[in-house]
Amino acid sequence: MTGSGSGIGRAIVDRLHGDGWSVLGVDLKAPEGDLAETLPGPSLGADLTTREGNRAAVDAALEHFGRLDLVVANAGFQHVSPVADFDEDRWDALLAILLTSPFLLAKYAWEALRAAPEGGRFVAIASAHALAASPFKAGYVSAKHGVLGLVKTLALEGAPDGITATAVCPGYVRTPLVERQIADQAKAHGISEDRVLEEVILTPHALKRLIEPSEVADVVAFLQTSAGGAFTGSPVTMDLGWTAR
Numbered sequence: 001m002t003g004s005g006s007g008i009g010r011a012i013v014d015r016l017h018g019d020g021w022s023v024l025g026v027d028l029k030a031p032e033g034d035l036a037e038t039l040p041g042p043s044l045g046a047d048l049t050t051r052e053g054n055r056a057a058v059d060a061a062l063e064h065f066g067r068l069d070l071v072v073a074n075a076g077f078q079h080v081s082p083v084a085d086f087d088e089d090r091w092d093a094l095l096a097i098l099l100t101s102p103f104l105l106a107k108y109a110w111e112a113l114r115a116a117p118e119g120g121r122f123v124a125i126a127s128a129h130a131l132a133a134s135p136f137k138a139g140y141v142s143a144k145h146g147v148l149g150l151v152k153t154l155a156l157e158g159a160p161d162g163i164t165a166t167a168v169c170p171g172y173v174r175t176p177l178v179e180r181q182i183a184d185q186a187k188a189h190g191i192s193e194d195r196v197l198e199e200v201i202l203t204p205h206a207l208k209r210l211i212e213p214s215e216v217a218d219v220v221a222f223l224q225t226s227a228g229g230a231f232t233g234s235p236v237t238m239d240l241g242w243t244a245r
């Protein structure tokens with residue numbers, strides 16, 4: 001489970017643990033002190049923009065648990081900028097964390113997922129931005145569309161071994177990732193920060209609210225049940241009506 005230190009990732013760790021799973025949380029820094037005590041399972045600090053970080057994440061899960069039934073590729077960040085000014089290093093980093101990390105995690109975990117007794121499962125936390133674009137998010141939108149392609153490919157390759165792969169596609173979720181982009185959105189759209197939530201963030205949602213991290217965790221938990229077994233090679237869209245238009 002990557003990106004376990006915040007937002008959606010933290011909610012998924014808590015939910016899966018509550019459902020009886022043993023979960024390794026992976027994030028840039030392993031939590032320390034009081035924070036570590038609140039985490040329900042082991043954790044690893046690793047930079048998932050590197051091959052070594054993704055390899056270490058899979059190796060640590062196998063060391064802790066001796067098997068791997070599920071990979072959740074969730075770690076990510078956002079960068080808001082017009083394309084002409086888009087920082088090229090930020091582009092590289094976005095592609096590394098949002099697209100290459102899920103690929104590497106799947107590659108390194110593949111043999112273990114094939115051996116999972118109930119059929120291995122791979123879940124990417126993608127986004128409504130895997131299905132639709134927004135201005136000023138070239139790197140994020142490109143990477144999220146790419147991860148949906150990855151999931152489709154994994155589903156086809158994994159099917160003979162009972163592996164499923166899905167891309168959960170939420171609209172805007174109430175997390176630090178959304179809070180951090182408010183200033184950049186205000187600048188890019190030329191409006192005040194106060195107007196960003198109503199006029200930018202909630203605009204694509206037919207239902208005018210944010211999604212809670214626990215709602216995303218509920219969907220990931222459902223995908224692990226036997227009832228979730230038919231979902232593979234597809235987006236699992238939970239976008240408050242965004243892509244209905």
Ligand SMILES: NC(=O)c1ccc[n+]([C@@H]2O[C@H](COP(=O)([O-])OP(=O)(O)OC[C@H]3O[C@@H](n4cnc5c(N)ncnc54)[C@H](O)[C@@H]3O)[C@@H](O)[C@H]2O)c1
Binds near residue numbers: 003173
């Ligand atoms: N918040 C939303 O509105 C929203 C909507 C759709 C999809 N998503 C996706 O959900 C996922 C989680 O987002 P969130 O909103 O919970 O964000 P968040 O900022 O709350 O958490 C992201 C976590 O990823 C970790 N991370 C970032 N770079 C990393 C790296 N190089 N190595 C290891 N860990 C790294 C961060 O440390 C952080 O703990 C992302 O993939 C995001 O694109 C978010």
